[in-house]
Amino acid sequence: MASATASKLLLTATADFLSSSTCSLRHRRALTVSASRYPRIAPFPQDLVGWVKREGGFVHPKLKIADGGEYGLTLVASEDIPRGSRLVALPERLTLRLRWSQDDDCADRPDSPLSQLVKRVPEELWAMRLGLKLLQERAKTGSLWWPYISNLPEAFDIPIFFSGEDIKNLQYSPLVHQVNKRCRFLLAFEKDVKSVLEDVDPGDHPFSGQDVNASSLGWAMSAVSSRAFRLRCKTPQDGSGADVPVLLPLIDMCNHSFNPNAVIVEEKDNQKLLVVSKTSIETDVPVTLNYGCLTNDFFLLDYGFVISSNPHDHVELKYDGVLLDAAAIAAGVPSPSFSSPTEWQREILSQLNLHGDGAFLKVNLGGEEKVDGRLLAAFRAVLSDDREAAQKSDLSTLMSLSAEAPLGVSAEGKALRTVIALCVISLQHFPTKIMEDESILKGDISESTRLAVEFRLQKKLMIVDLMRELTRRVKVLPKEAFLNR
Numbered sequence: 001m002a003s004a005t006a007s008k009l010l011l012t013a014t015a016d017f018l019s020s021s022t023c024s025l026r027h028r029r030a031l032t033v034s035a036s037r038y039p040r041i042a043p044f045p046q047d048l049v050g051w052v053k054r055e056g057g058f059v060h061p062k063l064k065i066a067d068g069g070e071y072g073l074t075l076v077a078s079e080d081i082p083r084g085s086r087l088v089a090l091p092e093r094l095t096l097r098l099r100w101s102q103d104d105d106c107a108d109r110p111d112s113p114l115s116q117l118v119k120r121v122p123e124e125l126w127a128m129r130l131g132l133k134l135l136q137e138r139a140k141t142g143s144l145w146w147p148y149i150s151n152l153p154e155a156f157d158i159p160i161f162f163s164g165e166d167i168k169n170l171q172y173s174p175l176v177h178q179v180n181k182r183c184r185f186l187l188a189f190e191k192d193v194k195s196v197l198e199d200v201d202p203g204d205h206p207f208s209g210q211d212v213n214a215s216s217l218g219w220a221m222s223a224v225s226s227r228a229f230r231l232r233c234k235t236p237q238d239g240s241g242a243d244v245p246v247l248l249p250l251i252d253m254c255n256h257s258f259n260p261n262a263v264i265v266e267e268k269d270n271q272k273l274l275v276v277s278k279t280s281i282e283t284d285v286p287v288t289l290n291y292g293c294l295t296n297d298f299f300l301l302d303y304g305f306v307i308s309s310n311p312h313d314h315v316e317l318k319y320d321g322v323l324l325d326a327a328a329i330a331a332g333v334p335s336p337s338f339s340s341p342t343e344w345q346r347e348i349l350s351q352l353n354l355h356g357d358g359a360f361l362k363v364n365l366g367g368e369e370k371v372d373g374r375l376l377a378a379f380r381a382v383l384s385d386d387r388e389a390a391q392k393s394d395l396s397t398l399m400s401l402s403a404e405a406p407l408g409v410s411a412e413g414k415a416l417r418t419v420i421a422l423c424v425i426s427l428q429h430f431p432t433k434i435m436e437d438e439s440i441l442k443g444d445i446s447e448s449t450r451l452a453v454e455f456r457l458q459k460k461l462m463i464v465d466l467m468r469e470l471t472r473r474v475k476v477l478p479k480e481a482f483l484n485r
């Protein structure tokens with residue numbers, strides 16, 4: 001039932017590209033409304049903890065699966081657990097990953113229809129590759145992983161399932177571009193899958209003869225992108241030393257924190273994956289893992305959530321001479337030369353890969369660096385008259401915000417004021433104001449609208465914070481910085 005909803009939403013989100021896509025993957029077991037607050041694939045999912053233990057895994061006796069509030073389900077300590085405790089140990093055979101072998105019963109054949117489908121998915125959509133395996137196991141009667149799969153969410157609030165209106169509500173073109181790209185891929189891949197499977201013998205059908213469409217493919221891709229971990233594997237099947245995506249039943253009930261109380265450790269000798277507590281965990285406290293130092297773009301696109309004051313979030317801009325001249329003029333810099341840099345400035349811009357053939361023009365504001373080092377170095381160089389000092393300075397100094405006015409206070413003042421003006425221009429690109437977003441969030445809105453508005457609000461708050469920080473830096477510059485020489 002919810003799969004049908006997901007299908008409808010995917011159609012709405014991609015109306016521009018869509019021809020037809022309506023049915024959804026139906027599991028052999030009936031899909032009815034779940035009794036849980038966080039609907040799962042099966043109305044009464046199997047006991048995941050019991051299954052892991054029965055299959056040779058270990059689960060700390062003081063751990064349980066519980067309601068993690070707005071974060072969905074989570075693993076929680078039912079009593080205090082000391083630091084350094086083994087929380088979960090998962091045998092390798094319970095991990096769900098792509099394995100190819102001609103004669104191993106636990107693996108898929110390298111010439112199988114599943115492998116043909118996997119090969120048609122671009123590497124950057126690795127979640128879809130493993131998603132195909134997940135769909136195969138979801139469709140298979142008697143799958144080893146059914147107790148795990150029955151506990152997976154039946155739908156995901158991630159942007160590929162947003163309505164067209166909520167995709168627009170993101171107000172941020174790099175993310176809208178990614179969402180549209182994924183939707184387009186899913187719609188095209190649906191057709192690919194049908195054509196590959198058209199003449200496949202029923203016994204070889206990867207999805208036990210069931211129909212697979214853009215919606216079910218989207219479900220599988222989202223299940224993997226929001227739950228898989230990338231582990232470094234050295235086996236020949238997985239490619240030597242590559243990061244291989246793996247689904248880790250039960251371990252993937254842990255929610256994310258940048259300050260996690262647990263870590264995943266690979267126990268090579270026993271071929272087990274462990275979760276070990278990094279700190280003591282008090283009663284009722286959830287076990288958390290760090291999913292990565294990601295921007296909100298990735299958190300929303302892959303996981304369906306947005307982190308407030310995310311120190312890794314940034315906005316992406318294009319290094320564009322005309323735009324930067326406009327920013328510099330707005331900052332009070334007379335005749336800036338971003339559109340027509342001098343030869344020595346072009347040399348520095350080339351070293352920064354911001355000029356010439358193959359230049360990489362994407363730059364960021366925000367994140368740990370606060371101002372993209374390449375952008376800052378370019379500003380310092382283009383807004384300086386001191387050719388000798390610029391050519392003598394090493395790039396790493398020019399790129400560092402903590403380097404104190406490497407080309408003199410006048411250039412530093414102009415550079416920082418121009419970054420502030422660029423922040424203002426970036427803010428103006430968002431059609432709504434911070435106060436409007438805050439007031440929308442107080443209203444009665446759908447989860448996807450809430451996520452979209454929260455996403456754009458966080459971007460804007462990040463820019464405002466950056467402007468404050470840069471203004472503080474400008475204010476402490478000596479007064480020569482304010483003379484427009």
Ligand SMILES: C[S@@+](CC[C@H](N)C(=O)[O-])C[C@H]1O[C@@H](n2cnc3c(N)ncnc32)[C@H](O)[C@@H]1O
Nearest residue numbers: 071072073226227252253254255256303304305
């Ligand atoms: C690996 S699963 C964790 C288990 C999940 N809560 C569940 O109910 O199955 C990742 C998902 O949990 C939720 N989640 C995890 N950490 C979160 C956080 N810090 N903030 C909001 N949601 C979070 C998101 O829905 C995310 O897609």
